[in-house]
Amino acid sequence: MIERALQLAMRKAEGAEVGLSRGRSAGARYEDDKLKGVDVAQTASLGIRVIVDGKVGSAHTTDLGDIEGVVARAAAVAEFGSEATFNFPGPAEAPEVETYDPEVERTSREELVETGAEMLALVKEYNGEIKVSSGASWHVGERRLINSSGLDLSKQGSSFDVSVGGVLIRGTDMLMAWHGRQWRRKEARAREAAERAIEKFRMAERTAQAASKTMPVILTPRGTYVLLVSLGMGVNGKNVQKGDSPLAGRMGESIASPSLTLVDDRTVPYAPASGSHDGEGVPGRRTEIISEGVLTSFLYDLETAGKAGTTSTGNGPGCYASNTLIVPGEAALGEMVRGTREGLLVESVMGLGQSNVMNGDFSVNVALGYKIENGEVVGRVKNVMLAGNVYEALKAVEGAGSEAEWSGATCAPAILVGALSVVARG
């Protein structure tokens, strides 16, 4: 079927690429202390890109009975597409990256139900008042990508996810905390996820007041997304090319504290965004984006690299990051807290993306964060906002923690930002 789509496309096109994905998944979910559902899925989709008269067109379908239609739509769209500044890549040397674990699909629905129950019971054991939600699920898929330059890639991928959390209500106060783990290999992480979620509830048992002022803020490994969302947009080669990124024209400059090194790495075995190739068939690689504070690379896909006169960094299509890694530093999180006289420890925020994210501005409510006084976490803060600019905050980073932790496709340690503006309800 996929070969036929390529043949059909090449009747009109100078170049073409066809990708066919098939996936299966199963999951059990618990909500409010109860098993709510077991869901399975079997889906497939086909995407095609063509170059016709020097222009690119694409189309996508989940109706595999409509190959002629999807090819025709891609060709029709190409008339209005952007100029093709690239050729589809042929076969090339690529790293071997493990992305598939056969154990994942062997996990029965019954076992998923049991895993969810185990996590739920652990949190209930800590505090029966918490309304607990949990879930265990897996996804496996095959993808084949072929193009008119002779590329023919087939790969299998798997993912095993557990998550657990809950809500604790006291009066009109509601506390939500959760922990999850997504990995391409099946690992026994249920107990760990529950323990991490419990730890967050435990730290929030007491509440504390924060004053409105500028203070040091420690972002937990998960809290670093406050910085990484804007930064991901800033290093996206397309945003740079369009001049939208504040990092445009600043290659080689110091944009962050020397304690910060940021890496995009598709080659980490079993990590969520890993693969031997990106979505365009370009070999995956490790790219240092920020080296000890100095901007060293942007992320490119085929089209953007073609326009910029450079080569793809294997971040196609779209110039999006694969796995994002912040290189750990020296201090353990506990030491960072002990070294803080007055500050915040921030696990999650809400409202990110509502300010000018591209510019790096943020003004966010702290959803789960803790007050630090005289080197100790004294309780959870409520009704507190953090405001600032990511690019200013990067320069104010005073250290990266020694223990990096995966959250989705990000692996980061805690980050200490020397000074951020904290606004409390007065």
Place this chain on the structure above:
Amino acid sequence: MRDRMAAALRESGADYAEIRIERAEGTELGFRGAEMDRVSASSSLGGVARALVRGGWGGVTFNDLGDLRSRVQEAVACARLVGREQTEFAEAERVEEVVPPPPMERDFRGVALAEKKRVAQAYNDLMLGFGPKVQTTHVSYRDLYRQVYFANSEGSYYEETRPDVVLALGAVARDGNLVESGFESMGRAAGFEVAEGLEAKAERAARRAVDLLSAPPVQGGTYTVILNQKLGGVFAHEAFGHLSESDFLYENEKMRELMVLGKRFGSEALNIVDDGSLPGGRGTHPFDDEGVRTRRNHLIKEGVLVGRLHSRETAAKMKEAVTGNARAVGWRFPPIVRMTNTYVEPGEASFEDLIRDVKLGLYALDMVGGQTMMEMFTFSAACGYMIRDGQVAELVRDVVLTGNVFETLENIDMIGNDLAWADGGGGCGKGGQMPLPVGLGSPHLRIQRVVVGGKQ
């Protein structure tokens, strides 16, 4: 389709089962700066079967329609792993209807891509040419023609056509290191005609981006705030509406205590309604995705909590009537409890009445986004004007409002007489399902003691 679906559901062994199949086709194009940098055409076909056995749900998502009966059987097998008690599922009227498509003066499926490009490009050029400070623009046009086929084990069947046209217009202005943006959008269940004639919106987006460059950031603090209609609508939806979704409530006694019917939430002037049957609303459908007819539901009446939003399951478990609020964003998902068109009913006050005695306050306009985590909310206004001595004064930027919804509802002390609906093309997200088209409406609202974030 109807016969095949009905046959697959017959004698399934479940207490309840349903199939929803969707076929969709659409186009999408986008400008970024002077160039069109995105254009694609997509089609999809897929379905979801759900079964309820002894109170437990099983679901199967698929896009090969070959053997519907085995899909239903697999959903039943999944549900058997879950069900451990009695099924409670509210009665619903048996429906049978082929809903005619909403009026489309110009069916967008027949409009050439060249014309879609031309219309979007004209708005893009207008914004780019607005002034030298406009650095870049983002314009996107998207249309989707969605056909939904629904059947359940009780013999209900409907077919509905859901066209959707969305146009989003964004301008970015720069002055040195300062970057500001303006954004307008339009989303309607209609034909291509609604994408035309939006020049005023394009100009407004560009003007706002440029004007904000010379506006100072708002000083963080606690203010009397007047929300304009668009922002009032977001507040009603985000801060309050989500707490009315009964899937958050029905097995959580403490949440139920917080949201107990009869409890006073605000002044007598406060009325909040969700109405999925409202003609022409962005969240309007004759039936929800469980086949329940939509209707008008008061959530707050004269300041008192009087109702909430239900699926058939939550209605049965809370022993309340169905409301028609089980909605799914597409065939990959089961329906969950969602809002439709949510609005604050108009009061008596004119804008002049609201502002007259405010010595120092903030007039917050439009939305960039909104989010809640239980009782806490954060929402970003596109911009604001300071209010000084009862007058609208200077423009300010970076206006982010935050607080506790229960306190904030209580602090609404005046309600305008000027209800208006946001005609934006955005949508609501919940449980990984987004964007779901919803209607947002409100008059001007005045709220005391709102925390406004900003740099100090």
